Amino acid sequence: MNQRTFFEFCVERNPDRVAVIDRNKQLTYVELNEKVNRVASALQKLGLRKQERVMVLLKNRIETVVLYWAVQKLGAIFTPVNFRLSLENIKYCIHDVEPKIVIFEESSEHLITKETFIERPIFIGISNKSELSDVGYNELVNYGSISYREESITDQDISILYYTSGTTGVPKGVPRSHNNEYSATTAHVIQFGTQPFDKTLGAAPLYHVIGLRSLQAMTALNGVFVVLADFDSFESLQMIDQEKISCLFLTPTMYHDLVFHPTAKEVDFPHLHTIVYSGSPMSKELIKKCDEVLRPKWFINLYGSTEIYTFAYCRDVREKPGSAGKPGFHQNIRLIPVASDKEAPVKGVVSQGEVGEIVVNMESPEAFKGYWNRPDLTRDHIFDGWYFTGDLGVVDQDGDLTIVGRADDMIISGGENIYPELIEKVLMEHPQVNEVAIIGELDERMGQIVVxxxxxxxxxxxxxxxxxxxxxxxxxxxxxRPRKYEFVETIPRSSGGKILRNTLRKGHLINDK
Structure with missing residues (x-):
């Protein structure tokens, strides 16, 4: 099913239910659909055609939601980019995607100039005051009609082009088809037990898979997507309470800031039945604190990626902290020897309890087909029908997966393989440690030492x-055991919460005690 059909079915099912709330603004499904149609019509009149790219440099806001569905209706490619990336990475994304339209707001306008583009796109500003804008968002709504010319959209057409945060090198473009997005949304609903008319807090950015999947899942269930432009723990707690939020999908860092906020103990959460986290590990201490404060019925860890939404998931991490659980609804995974030369991974499976690289079956309908304009990366990661994640894991006697680190983060000290996340897990349990990151440092005698x-x-x-x-x-x-300790003010992380070990290796944040 393509995203246009998916959205229209949802609208017809419950047209008068509230779909999205943005502070003092809200739209029902039928009102949202009317705005979506008007914007789709206006974009079409501006010359946007099927499979052309629309680059979006916006925070979470009601206009972002409207624009996402409008682009889907036209069969164009929604391309949200993290405007907190470096200027160099933003320019890379611009040249890589060659957008027909660029949509921006006041906080992202400084990142773009007309000279940045090889072929000048159409600029649309959310504010009508911008001098860069060719047309303002409000003009789109007023200019468009309630009908537009429908393009033929197949399930294999590209729906969205994500750009990963680029923990190493430049960001990677990840094109995902309409079928990929529909299948991932279906898996999300099934795996996490979300229910009709649920409400979620749209705090994770919509340029990230966590944010967009939350929107899609709420739409599938005629639920409510409560928009939060900038994550703030105090405001989030208030909105969870006031809007009767029933499910959350956030990063561990966001949960940490929520449950350790001084006012968290003053808030009751009677409607919250499910919390899901992804992007990085969660410590035992944080799991315990989330359980005490939020008291969810289900506490879920999703292990996946932008490329393939679900690898595995653990339905309740309170029973087995740190576990990634078993393969997802659409998924099949293997653990192969770390030194594998990518020959027949299905035959080279490691034994129970042995560390191996995690490879994922590409037959999943959630799986992308390859990176945008990067055949070299595609060859590096996809071989013989398997996606090589670069993650290292171990399967226990129950068949549950635990992630122990990245193959390229593995430290070899004195001939021994050492996995950073195992040490981080132990150190995080020290009562005076707030955050920790482990890296290897070159050593003449040992090869590397643990820092x-x-x-x-x-x-x-x-x-x-x-x-x-x-x-x-x-x-x-x-x-x-670590041989050196560096005390720092913060651990650098990607927008998805993953530790940026390369930044630490460059020594940008060292502040010795």
Missing amino acids: AYIVSKDQTLTFHELDRYCKYNHEIPSYK
Whole structure:
């Protein structure tokens, strides 16, 4: 099913229910559809055609929701870009995608100039005051009619072009078809037990798969998408309470800021039945705190990617903290030897309890077909019908998967393989540690040594205290103990919450005690 048909079916099913709330503005499904049609009509009159790209540099707002569905109705490609990327990466995305239309707001206007583009696009500003705009958003709504010329859209046409945050090198373009997005939304609803007329907080950005999947899932269930332009823990707590939010899909960092906010204990959450996290691991301490404060019926960890939405999921991490669970509804995965040369991965499966690289079956309807304009990357990651994630994992006696790190983050010290996330997990359980990241540092004798970057909760924490803590922890053998500790103010992370280890390796944030 294509996204246009999907959306229109949802509108007809419950036209008068509220679809989206943005502060003091709200639209029912029928009102949203009318705005979507008007904007689609106006974009078509501006010359937008099927499979042309619409670059969107917007925060979460009601206009972003309207624009997403309008672009889907025309069969064009919605291309949301994280405008918090560096100017160099923004320019890369612009040249890579060659947009027909660029839509921006006041906070992102400084990133673009008419000279940046090889072929000048049409500029649409959310504010009518912008001098860069060829047309303002309000003019689109007023200019468009309630009908437009429908293009023939197939399930395999590209629906959206995501750009990953680029933890190494430039951002990667990930084109996903209408069928990919529909299948991922279906899996989301089934796996997470979301219910008709649920309400979610749209706090994760809509340029990220977490944000957009939340919107799509609420639409599928005629639920309510409550927009939050900038994540703020205090405002989020208020909105969860006031809007009777019933399900959340956020990053661990967002949950941390929510449940440790001083006012969290003053808020009751009687309507919240499900919380889902993705993007990075969650510590035992944070799992316990989320359970105490939010008291969800279901507490779910999703392990997946932009390229293939679901790899695996754990329905309740309280029972097995850190577990990624079992393969998703549409999915089949294997663990192969880390040193594999990509020959017949289905035959080279590691034993239970042994660390291996996670490969994912490309027959899943959630799986993309390859990277945008990057056949080299596609060859590196897709082989013989399997997607090579670069993640390392281990399967326990119950058949549940645990992620232990990245193959390219693996530290080899004295001939021993050391996985950063295992050490991070232990250090996060120290009562004075707020955040931690582990990297390998070159060493003439050992090849590499383990270095821990620590964000402490107070100024009394020392190297000796942490070394003693690791020394007497049975989960960390002596050869895995950090040999250096760097105390920093923050751990650099991507918009999805993943640790940017390359930034740490460059030493940008060192602040020794």
